[in-house]
Amino acid sequence: xxxxxxxxxxxxxxxxxxxxxxxxxxxxxxxxxxxxxxxxxxxxxxxxxxxxxxxxxxxxxxxxxxxxxxxxxxxxxxxxxxxxxxxxxxxxxxxxxxxxxxxxxxxxxxxxxxxxxxxxxxxxxxxxxxxxxxxxxxxxxxxxxxxxxxxxxxxxxxxxxxxxxxxxxxxxxxxxxxxxxxxxxxxxxxxxxxxxxxxxxxxxxxxxxxxxxxxxxxxxxxxxxxxxxxxxxxxxxxxxxxxxxxxxxxxxxxxxxxxxxxxxxxxxxxxxxxxxxxxxxxxxxxxxxxxxxxxxxxxxxxxxxxxxxxxxxxxxxxxxxxxxxxxxxxxxxxxxxx
Amino acid sequence: xxxxxxxxxxxxxxxxxxxxxxxxxxxxxxxxxxxxxxxxxxxxxxxxxxxxxxxxxxxxxxxxxxxxxxxxxxxxxxxxxxxxxxxxxxxxxxxxxxxxxxxxxxxxxxxxxxxxxxxxxxxxxxxxxxxxxxxxxxxxxxxxxxxxxxxxxxxxxxxxxxxxxxxxxxxxxxxxxxxxxxxxxxxxxxxxxxxxxxxxxxxxxxxxxxxxxxxxxxxxxxxxxxxxxxxxxxxxxxxxxxxxxxxxxxxxxxxxxxxxxxxxxxxxxxxxxxxxxxxxxxxxxxxxxxxxxxxxxxxxxxxxxxxxxxxxxxxxxxxxxxx
Numbered sequence: 201x202x203x204x205x206x207x208x209x210x211x212x213x214x215x216x217x218x219x220x221x222x223x224x225x226x227x228x229x230x231x232x233x234x235x236x237x238x239x240x241x242x243x244x245x246x247x248x249x250x251x252x253x254x255x256x257x258x259x260x261x262x263x264x265x266x267x268x269x270x271x272x273x274x275x276x277x278x279x280x281x282x283x284x285x286x287x288x289x290x291x292x293x294x295x296x297x298x299x300x301x302x303x304x305x306x307x308x309x310x311x312x313x314x315x316x317x318x319x320x321x322x323x324x325x326x327x328x329x330x331x332x333x334x335x336x337x338x339x340x341x342x343x344x345x346x347x348x349x350x351x352x353x354x355x356x357x358x359x360x361x362x363x364x365x366x367x368x369x370x371x372x373x374x375x376x377x378x379x380x381x382x383x384x385x386x387x388x389x390x391x392x393x394x395x396x397x398x399x400x401x402x403x404x405x406x407x408x409x410x411x412x413x414x415x416x417x418x419x420x421x422x423x424x425x426x427x428x429x430x431x432x433x434x435x436x437x438x439x440x441x442x443x444x445x446x447x448x449x450x451x452x453x454x455x456x457x458x459x460x461x462x463x464x465x466x467x468x469x470x471x472x473x474x475x476x477x478x479x480x481x482x483x484x485x486x487x488x489x490x491x492x493x494x495x496x497x498x499x500x501x502x503x504x505x506x507x508x509x510x511x512x513x514x515x516x517x518x519x520x521x522x523x524x525x526x527x528x529x530x531x532x533x534x535x536x537x538x
Numbered sequence: 539x540x541x542x543x544x545x546x547x548x549x550x551x552x553x554x555x556x557x558x559x560x561x562x563x564x565x566x567x568x569x570x571x572x573x574x575x576x577x578x579x580x581x582x583x584x585x586x587x588x589x590x591x592x593x594x595x596x597x598x599x600x601x602x603x604x605x606x607x608x609x610x611x612x613x614x615x616x617x618x619x620x621x622x623x624x625x626x627x628x629x630x631x632x633x634x635x636x637x638x639x640x641x642x643x644x645x646x647x648x649x650x651x652x653x654x655x656x657x658x659x660x661x662x663x664x665x666x667x668x669x670x671x672x673x674x675x676x677x678x679x680x681x682x683x684x685x686x687x688x689x690x691x692x693x694x695x696x697x698x699x700x701x702x703x704x705x706x707x708x709x710x711x712x713x714x715x716x717x718x719x720x721x722x723x724x725x726x727x728x729x730x731x732x733x734x735x736x737x738x739x740x741x742x743x744x745x746x747x748x749x750x751x752x753x754x755x756x757x758x759x760x761x762x763x764x765x766x767x768x769x770x771x772x773x774x775x776x777x778x779x780x781x782x783x784x785x786x787x788x789x790x791x792x793x794x795x796x797x798x799x800x801x802x803x804x805x806x807x808x809x810x811x812x813x814x815x816x817x818x819x820x821x822x823x824x825x826x827x828x829x830x831x832x833x834x835x836x837x838x839x840x841x842x843x844x845x846x847x848x849x850x851x852x853x854x855x856x857x858x859x860x861x
Contacts, residue, residue, distance in 0.1 A: 263566030434763030456785030463789035467796020474800035478807030
């Protein structure tokens with residue numbers, strides 16, 4: 201028990217050491233094998249890559265661009281000698297200005313904060329202020345240029361879009377911006393941005409530039425609405441006046457027509473009556489001519505015979521007996537002379 | 539014996555790897571490299587991408603970006619020539635055109651950024667301060683499509699003619715800055731004014747002005763509506779008068795014509811025997827005018843009662859008077 205529990209003689213020690221060395225040698229072989237296999241597996245894995253249908257891949261060897269590969273499975277030289285950068289050339293990409301879509305869907309939600317408000321705020325050509333929200337849709341037309349020409353191609357693209365939109369808005373009045381000029385402004389801004397992309401040679405093709413909400417600044421909004429209201433009021437006043445006009449004029453025309461027709465009737469009536477009366481008189485006169493005295497007496501007596509019974513009071517007095525007349529109150533007497 | 543050779547082999551391999559990794563370097567598509575030997579630049583910059591060799595340990599590869607690089611200016615508060623205080627935000631894109639010079643003068647991009655700050659901000663201030671606000675806002679003298687708004691609501695400044703315009707001003711900033719930067723191995727590719735905005739206190743005034751402008755426009759619309767409707771009502775009144783008077787004229791004409799014709803017919807007929815007409819008409823009148831309330835006071839001298847006291851004929855009834 202001198203060695204603290206161990207009891208080992210020299211022979212045993214050498215044997216043990218030999219065994220250990222043997223075991224170590226075989227395990228070293230094992231480790232080497234494992235490392236070798238790992239390298240091969242890693243090499244195989246890192247030499248394979250796949251390109252999705254909406255992408256292309258740019259392959260660089262020691263940093264130098266060597267080829268572009270299309271969608272599908274591909275092989276490259278492993279161990280970082282060839283590297284792959286994938287670019288979504290088929291995708292339509294979108295940048296939003298003045299707002300951000302938080303969640304797209306049937307009912308998309310949007311967000312505005314100080315940053316997007318600053319993005320949207322701009323001066324118009326008549327030195328007014330408006331907030332403009334817009335989107336730009338674009339595609340990567342040249343993946344090589346897109347990757348290697350500019351360091352921050354997306355950020356730069358945003359700045360370019362802002363500069364071109366402000367340039368165009370700066371040449372339009374606030375009224376144009378809010379009403380008639382929208383499409384023209386979007387078209388011009390798109391043209392400007394496209395030209396800028398060509399000049400920057402950044403491999404981006406602008407597809408569409410669409411104005412979203414274009415508003416006067418928040419504190420000015422009510423007065424813009426007041427203008428719209430005033431326009432409505434104006435239209436209403438005019439419409440009401442026309443309604444009145446349309447109500448009264450045709451009726452007046454109708455009434456006028458009625459009066460004319462009535463006059464026409466009156467004239468015909470007069471003429472016909474005159475003709476009738478005249479014919480009657482002519483007939484009478486013809487007969488009268490044959491026996492004037494008798495006819496005259498007949499007419500006279502017939503008339504009196506018809507008239508006298510109708511009279512309420514009849515007073516017959518003799519010429520010689522004067523003095524009756526004054527007994528009657530004159531006001532009630534209707535004197536009829538023959 | 540065997541173990542020792544192993545160690546030597548391993549040592550050699552490590553030595554080779556270390557030497558190679560120091561001698562070989564890659565230049566990517568986006569990079570360019572300046573080789574320095576103990577800090578001293580050697581030869582021209584390497585811009586060709588790929589695998590390159592340098593002297594190991596003694597030489598060092600200094601990598602610079604080859605792409606267009608960013609420079610985004612801070613918003614600058616600048617007064618324009620017409621004393622409008624505005625925020626101007628510019629951005630520029632630049633590249634390291636001469637990496638050797640760039641390396642010697644500026645060392646790295648941080649140095650470049652601060653130098654560009656000084657240069658571009660300064661030139662922006664100079665250009666903006668020497669021009670009216672309208673020059674940096676507009677690019678042309680394009681006439682606005684006024685639609686329903688009238689000219690009178692526009693501010694005088696906004697009506698001012700643009701002499702240079704935004705495009706020329708940015709080109710001026712670029713041209714002036716461009717002159718300085720080649721000393722630093724930099725090429726300035728583009729400078730753009732990204733944003734121009736009023737400072738807050740000016741903005742508040744502008745909003746006030748906009749409100750009063752809109753109010754004026756609204757008032758005009760309203761009074762225009764009143765004017766137009768009054769005009770329409772006037773037109774209506776006039777047309778009513780025309781219609782009514784025309785109708786009156788026509789009816790009078792027509793009735794007159796009727797009356798005239800009737801009169802002619804009567805005259806024609808009654809002229810045949812005027813006395814008879816008078817007699818017959820008188821008789822008719824008697825029939826029409828004597829009613830229950832009438833008193834008839836008749837003398838025995840009247841023709842009817844002539845025979846009331848004596849049947850002898852004193853005169854014939856219905857004697858024909860001379861025509």
